[in-house]
Amino acid sequence: MPTAPTDRAEPDHRPPPPDGSGELDTIEAVAWRRRSNLRVDPDRAIPHDLVERLCRLASWAPNHHKTRPWKFCAVTGSGRTALGAALAQELAGGGEENPAKIAKARMKYTRAPLVLVVASSDGPDEVCTAENRDAVSAAVQNLLLGATASGLASLWSTGAAARSARVAEVCGFDPTDTVVGLVYLGWPIAEANAPVDRPEPFLCVLDEDPSPDPVT
Numbered sequence: 109m110p111t112a113p114t115d116r117a118e119p120d121h122r123p124p125p126p127d128g129s130g131e132l133d134t135i136e137a138v139a140w141r142r143r144s145n146l147r148v149d150p151d152r153a154i155p156h157d158l159v160e161r162l163c164r165l166a167s168w169a170p171n172h173h174k175t176r177p178w179k180f181c182a183v184t185g186s187g188r189t190a191l192g193a194a195l196a197q198e199l200a201g202g203g204e205e206n207p208a209k210i211a212k213a214r215m216k217y218t219r220a221p222l223v224l225v226v227a228s229s230d231g232p233d234e235v236c237t238a239e240n241r242d243a244v245s246a247a248v249q250n251l252l253l254g255a256t257a258s259g260l261a262s263l264w265s266t267g268a269a270a271r272s273a274r275v276a277e278v279c280g281f282d283p284t285d286t287v288v289g290l291v292y293l294g295w296p297i298a299e300a301n302a303p304v305d306r307p308e309p310f311l312c313v314l315d316e317d318p319s320p321d322p323v324t
C-alpha cells in the first residue's frame with residue numbers, strides 16, 4: 109500500500125504485490141470510480157481536516173517552475189448563499205432578465221455541504237499563465253481522486269461562476285487569478301447518472317526514428 113511521504117529519500121524499488129492490490133490497480137480503481145455526482149447530502153458536513161488533506165494532495169501536482177499557482181476557497185455553511193448571492197448579483201448586473209435563472213444561481217451552492225473554488229494565479233507571461241492553469245487542472249484531478257478515495261462524491265463545474273469577477277473577489281482571489289473550477293463535494297446519497305462512455309484513447313507508438321527526408 110502507498111505510504112505517506114517521509115523525510116527519508118529512500119526509494120522503494122520493491123515490485124507491487126502480485127495479488128492485484130498494487131499501486132496501479134489502486135489508482136485505476138479510484139480513477140474508474142470517480143464520477144461527477146451531485147447527489148449528496150447537503151447537510152452532512154465534511155470535516156475540515158479532510159478538506160485540508162485534499163487541498164494538500166491537490167498541491168502535489170506537477171508544476172513547471174514550481175510557481176505553486178493553486179488557490180483554494182472552501183465555501184461552506186452560509187458562505188454558500190453568500191457565494192450564490194455574488195453570482196446572482198453579477199448575472200443581474202450583466203443584464204440577465206430571467207428571474208428564475210437568477211434565483212437558481214442564488215441557491216445553487218447549497219446543494220452540497222462544500223464547494224471548493226479553485227483558482228490559478230497569473231504568470232509573468234502567456235506561457236507561464238497557461239502552464240499554471242495546466243498545473244491547477246492536474247491539481248483538481250488529484251483532489252477529485254482523493255475525494256473519491258475518501259468516499260466523497262464530487263463534481264467539477266465551471267459556467268458563469270468561473271468567469272465572474274464577483275465570485276473571485278468573494279473567494280479572496282486576486283483580480284488577475286483565473287477560477288479553474290468550482291468543485292462540489294459531499295457524501296453521496298445516490299450513484300451518479302448513467303455510466304459514462306470511456307472509449308480507448310488515441311495512442312500513437314513511435315518506436316523508430318522517422319525515415320530521413322530523401323535527399324533531392
Ligand SMILES: Cc1cc2nc3c(=O)[nH]c(=O)nc-3n(C[C@H](O)[C@H](O)[C@H](O)COP(=O)(O)O)c2cc1C
Pocket residue numbers: 142143144145263264265266267289300304
Ligand atoms: C473543465 C471542466 C468543466 C466542467 N464543467 C462542468 C459544469 O459546469 N457542469 C457540469 O455538470 N459538469 C461539468 N464538468 C464535468 C463533466 O461534464 C464530466 O466530467 C463529464 O460529463 C464526464 O463524466 P464523469 O465526470 O462522470 O466521468 C466539467 C468538467 C471539466 C473537466
